[in-house]
Amino acid sequence: xxxxxxxxxxxxxxxxxxxxxxxxxxxxxxxxxxxxxxxxxxxxxxxxxxxxxxxxxxxxxxxxxxxxxxxxxxxxxxxxxxxxxxxxxxxxxxxxxxxxxxxxxxxxxxxxxxxxxxxxxxxxxxxxxxxxxxxxxxxxxxxxxxxxxxxxxxxxxxxxxxxxxxxxxxxxxxxxxxxxxxxxxxxxxxxxxxxxxxxxxxxxxxxxxxxxxxxxxxxxxxxxxxxxxxxxxxxxxxxxxxxxxxxxxxxxxxxxxxxxxxxxxxxxxxxxxxxxxxxxxxxxxxxxxxxxxxxxxxxxxxxxxxxxxxxxxxxxxxxxxxxxxxxxxxxxxxxxxxxxxxxxxxxxxxxxxxxxxxxxxxxxxxxxxxxxxxxxxxxxxxxxxx
Amino acid sequence: xxxxxxxxxxxxxxxxxxxxxxxxxxxxxxxxxxxxxxxxxxxxxxxxxxxxxxxxxxxxxxxxxxxxxxxxxxxxxxxxxxxxxxxxxxxxxxxxxxxxxxxxxxxxxxxxxxxxxxxxxxxxxxxxxxxxxxxxxxxxxxxxxxxxxxxxxxxxxxxxxxxxxxxxxxxxxxxxxxxxxxxxxxxxxxxxxxxxxxxxxxxxxxxxxxxxxxxxxxxxxxxxxxxxxxxxxxxxxxxxxxxxxxxxxxxxxxxxxxxxxxxxxxxxxxxxxxxxxxxxxxxxxxxxxxxxxxxxxxxxxxxxxxxxxxxxxxxxxxxxxxxxxxxxxxxxxxxxxxxxxxxxxxxxxxxxxxxxxxxxxxxxxxxxxxxxxxx
Numbered sequence: 001x002x003x004x005x006x007x008x009x010x011x012x013x014x015x016x017x018x019x020x021x022x023x024x025x026x027x028x029x030x031x032x033x034x035x036x037x038x039x040x041x042x043x044x045x046x047x048x049x050x051x052x053x054x055x056x057x058x059x060x061x062x063x064x065x066x067x068x069x070x071x072x073x074x075x076x077x078x079x080x081x082x083x084x085x086x087x088x089x090x091x092x093x094x095x096x097x098x099x100x101x102x103x104x105x106x107x108x109x110x111x112x113x114x115x116x117x118x119x120x121x122x123x124x125x126x127x128x129x130x131x132x133x134x135x136x137x138x139x140x141x142x143x144x145x146x147x148x149x150x151x152x153x154x155x156x157x158x159x160x161x162x163x164x165x166x167x168x169x170x171x172x173x174x175x176x177x178x179x180x181x182x183x184x185x186x187x188x189x190x191x192x193x194x195x196x197x198x199x200x201x202x203x204x205x206x207x208x209x210x211x212x213x214x215x216x217x218x219x220x221x222x223x224x225x226x227x228x229x230x231x232x233x234x235x236x237x238x239x240x241x242x243x244x245x246x247x248x249x250x251x252x253x254x255x256x257x258x259x260x261x262x263x264x265x266x267x268x269x270x271x272x273x274x275x276x277x278x279x280x281x282x283x284x285x286x287x288x289x290x291x292x293x294x295x296x297x298x299x300x301x302x303x304x305x306x307x308x309x310x311x312x313x314x315x316x317x318x319x320x321x322x323x324x325x326x327x328x329x330x331x332x333x334x335x336x337x338x339x340x341x342x343x344x345x346x347x348x349x350x351x352x353x354x355x356x357x358x359x360x361x362x363x364x365x366x367x368x369x370x371x372x373x374x375x376x377x378x379x380x381x382x383x384x385x386x
Numbered sequence: 387x388x389x390x391x392x393x394x395x396x397x398x399x400x401x402x403x404x405x406x407x408x409x410x411x412x413x414x415x416x417x418x419x420x421x422x423x424x425x426x427x428x429x430x431x432x433x434x435x436x437x438x439x440x441x442x443x444x445x446x447x448x449x450x451x452x453x454x455x456x457x458x459x460x461x462x463x464x465x466x467x468x469x470x471x472x473x474x475x476x477x478x479x480x481x482x483x484x485x486x487x488x489x490x491x492x493x494x495x496x497x498x499x500x501x502x503x504x505x506x507x508x509x510x511x512x513x514x515x516x517x518x519x520x521x522x523x524x525x526x527x528x529x530x531x532x533x534x535x536x537x538x539x540x541x542x543x544x545x546x547x548x549x550x551x552x553x554x555x556x557x558x559x560x561x562x563x564x565x566x567x568x569x570x571x572x573x574x575x576x577x578x579x580x581x582x583x584x585x586x587x588x589x590x591x592x593x594x595x596x597x598x599x600x601x602x603x604x605x606x607x608x609x610x611x612x613x614x615x616x617x618x619x620x621x622x623x624x625x626x627x628x629x630x631x632x633x634x635x636x637x638x639x640x641x642x643x644x645x646x647x648x649x650x651x652x653x654x655x656x657x658x659x660x661x662x663x664x665x666x667x668x669x670x671x672x673x674x675x676x677x678x679x680x681x682x683x684x685x686x687x688x689x690x691x692x693x694x695x696x697x698x699x700x701x702x703x704x705x706x707x708x709x710x711x712x713x714x715x716x717x718x719x720x721x722x723x724x725x726x727x728x729x730x731x732x733x734x735x736x737x738x739x740x741x742x743x744x745x746x747x748x749x750x751x752x753x754x755x756x757x758x759x760x761x
Contacts, residue, residue: 001455001685002388009387064387257761271761274753281755282707285679285700292678295389303390313671370660376670377663381643384658 003295005068012065016072019045027077039083039114048082049092049112051239056096056104057112063301066239074247083114086155091118091164094182094231098223107162107184116161121151121185121209122232128153129371131166132176132229136211138167138183140218140225145169145183147214155365157194157207160187170226182228184220191215201357240307241294242314249287249318252325252355256280259348260332270332279328283321290317309379312372319363319372326356389681391459399459402438406467412730418470419586423547425470434502439473443480447496453688454622458629458681465633468733470587472505474630475544478623479506482552486566486606486615495550495568507548508623509539509593510566510616515743517620517750519561519613524595526555526565531602533557533567533609535575535595543744545591546580553593553600554616557609566612567600574598585740587733621695624702624745625687628680631705631741635673635712638734642666642716645731649721665715672708679704696758703751706742713738 005013023041025034042048045059051066052058061069073081082088092111095104110116127134136149147167157163163185170179187194191214196204223231257280260271270276293314300307329352330337341350363369377383391399409429410418418426433439442457443449457477464473480499483492498504512521526533535555545551551569569576577594607615643666646657656662679701686694713735717724724731742748 001390001681003685005387257759260761277756277761278749278752280761281700281703281752281759284755284759285704285752286675288697288700289675289679289704292389292682293675295387296678296681299388299390302388310674313674316671317675370664373664373667374660376667377657381639381666381670383643383646383663383666384655386658386660 005064009064009068013068013072016069020072020076020078024076024078035079036083038079042081043112043114048114049088049108050081052092052096056108063239063298067241067243067298070239070244071247074244077247077251082112084111084117086120086164087111087114087118090120090232091162091184094164094222098182098231100219102219103184103222117156117159119154119157119160119163119187121154121163121165123153124150125152129368132180134166134168134180136165136167138169138181138216140169143218145181145216145218145221147183147185147211147216149211151209151211152197153206153365154194154209155206157187157209158196158204163187163209164222166228166232169228173226177229179226180228181225182222182231183216184222185214185216189214189216199357199360201354205361239298239301240311241298241301242311242318243291243294243298245314245318246287246291246294249290249321249325253280253283253287255348255351256325256329256332259329259352263332263334263336263347265332265334270334276328276332279324283324283328286317286321290314290321293317309375312375315367316369316372319359319369322355322359322362326352326359330356389678391455395456395459398456399463401436402460402463403466405433405436406463406469410467410469412468412733415468415470415587415733424586424589425472425547430471431502433471433473434500439476439502440480440500442477443496443500444484444492447480447484447492448500449480449496454625454684455681455688457626458684461626461629462633462636465630465737466637468587468634468637468737470589472507472544472547472589474623474626475508475548476502476506477626478508478619479548479550479552481622482508482510482566482606482615482619483568485618486612490603491568491606499550504549505544505547506550506552507542507544508619509542509545509551509553510619510623511541511554511745513538513540515541515745517746519564519616522554522556522564522616524553524555526557526567526600528557528609529599533565533600533605535569535598535600537595539593539595541581542591542593544589545578545593546589548578551593552606552619554612561613563610564613564616565609566606566615568604568606569598569600583740585733585736587737588740617695620745621698622687624751625680625683625698627741627744628676628683628698628701628705631709631738632673632677632680634734634737634741635669635676635705635709638712638716638731638738639666639669639673641731641734642669642719645720662719665719669708669712669715672704672712676701676704676708696755699746699751699754699758702746703748703755706746706751707748709738710742710748 025038050059050061054060092108124134138145138147165183165185166180169181173179191212193210194207196207198204261269263270265273333347336347339346340353378385437450438460440449441452445451476499483495499506524537526535549571553569554566556563575596575598579592581590583590646662649656683697683701686697716731717735720731723729
């Protein structure tokens with residue numbers, strides 16, 4: 001065991017720090033031009049798509065360099081690495097692995113530059129956790145697919161130019177994972193309608209998307225026909241330690257510490273209440289466990305050992321912590337916890353009320369906790385499949 | 387950056403596991419529980435020959451001179467097997483001498499502990515397992531350069547088998563009145579009475595001190611200034627217990643997973659039901675997590691880091707809370723057979739009951755974490 005870094009790794013960390021010192025816009029700035037300029041410079045450094053091969057415009061960063069870069073960015077609360085979140089997270093990795101040369105050249109530079117947004121058409125009203133049961137149909141007609149059906153919970157659909165879409169191209173299949181294809185669809189296509197859905201926090205980040213005889217050129221299919229399922233699973237060597245997510249949780253915990261000193265319970269600061277102290281420490285121990293679990297995963301990856309479904313451990317910790325920290329903060333606020341932003345008596349400008357209404361984005365998106373538990377039970381512990 | 391074990395450490399783990407699987411499966415553990423001493427002298431001697439008893443004892447003391455990270459490897463396997471032996475106690479007693487003793491004291495006591503010919507124990511907590519300075523009640527009366535001890539110590543692990551006891555006592559009412567000394571089993575006025583414990587794999591005893599004389603050359607460190615040393619030993623002990631908890635919890639999870647993979651109800655394996663699957667997944671998540679905390683705490687102890695106390699408390703708090711629930715859940719998932727004396731899962735539940743308060747329960751350590759984190 002050794003938690004020190006090599007001189008090369010330390011030098012890279014220094015480089016990132018120096019860059020951030022010079023270029024990072026002020027935290028929480030509303031100056032969009034400053035943020036855009038920062039993104040341009042990050043892009044010039046090739047730190048957007050840092051894990052991808054250099055030939056296609058990536059940075060060719062090693063696993064350890066990816067961790068260091070993400071860590072330093074998170075420590076400084078810098079904007080995301082690149083403006084096109086979903087494009088970078090899974091559209092481009094799928095393109096790199098399954099796309100034609102033409103598709104790569106057409107889409108990857110724009111994703112790296114953050115020219116426009118991508119959205120993801122996976123979930124349907126009848127297919128959430130059981131995604132492979134999806135019914136949205138695409139029927140081939142000459143050089144086109146005719147798409148009919150509906151998608152739902154499509155984040156930022158209303159602001160996106162393109163969508164990565166899973167459709168059923170074959171119905172008489174034995175395994176439901178078969179017969180699915182992956183299409184890249186322009187949101188401006190005729191017959192495609194987007195209807196925003198208001199979430200419980202009052203915002204509208206996600207939407208329903210309806211397809212009514214939408215025509216998609218066959219050249220926009222990603223991967224083979226009926227082989228779309230595997231396109232969703234990237235085999236690229238990303239670092240998967242989730243160490244950088246720990247910074248956000250630690251920041252929340254630090255804010256709770258301050259909150260507990262200013263709120264009161266029985267006439268004394270809430271921070272002196274043994275029950276709150278215990279819950280604070282419980283969350284603290286779990287955040288630290290997440291960080292260290294991440295280090296163990298990272299060590300496995302660095303040693304070239306296969307990293308399997310155990311990364312679900314940290315997804316579950318994160319889900320539970322996002323909920324628990326919001327609940328803890330609201331309980332510390334006591335009676336004032338019922339107020340929201342805009343009321344003059346609400347603590348922390350209503351931050352914790354927003355937190356307590358926005359955890360589903362993290363907790364439900366990308367697999368519910370129950371699905372994560374199934375994954376661990378079946379793939380790690382070897383219990384029979386559902 | 388490397389948060390994993392070396393090849394040597396993995397080899398050590400494999401050797402210990404093979405030794406215990408071959409020589410002390412759970413049916414053998416049950417037999418040892420019925421014996422007066424509660425452990426096997428012959429297995430103990432072989433472990434000592436293999437260098438596992440002296441693993442963390444300094445080389446000048448006759449040991450191998452390795453650290454707590456290496457000890458964690460051994461204790462995980464010992465915990466998995468519920469192997470009854472005075473290993474933990476002997477290691478801790480030796481640590482107290484190694485860290486605080488003079489050269490003369492080290493050469494007097496360490497070689498016997500390292501080669502397994504003498505068994506050690508530590509009496510460094512208060513009477514209800516209290517870990518604060520004020521909890522240490524045993525009184526020592528100064529008598530020239532010597533001290534005379536009167537009182538008792540409860541809950542001393544492996545007391546009735548110990549030849550060398552490291553004892554904390556006080557000569558006044560404050561934190562600066564605490565001392566640490568070696569008391570040999572043969573000391574006049576020392577009476578050792580076994581406790582009756584729920585976990586039969588873990589022997590504990592009560593020490594009666596009736597005018598026991600401690601000479602100045604048996605004091606570890608100087609009189610009245612032992613609190614920091616005691617607290618550090620408690621941290622070393624808590625981290626070591628955590629390592630045993632990791633192994634034991636994995637043992638419980640393995641038994642229960644195997645059971646869920648062969649028990650059929652409603653025409654299918656019960657492991658197919660999410661009501662069974664999910665608690666097992668939760669056990670795995672918790673074990674992996676307090677395992678990470680435990681390894682890191684051990685590493686910080688080896689590095690003599692000032693961060694070690696916080697890391698130890700995070701680990702022991704998480705381990706105490708989770709392992710206790712794992713014990714209960716795994717018995718429950720076995721259904722009625724889990725309630726029988728015959729099935730082994732009850733042995734793990736009882737170990738969890740022992741380990742939970744040992745060197746601080748979850749509440750104690752969570753409160754300490756809150757304090758150390760400036761909450």
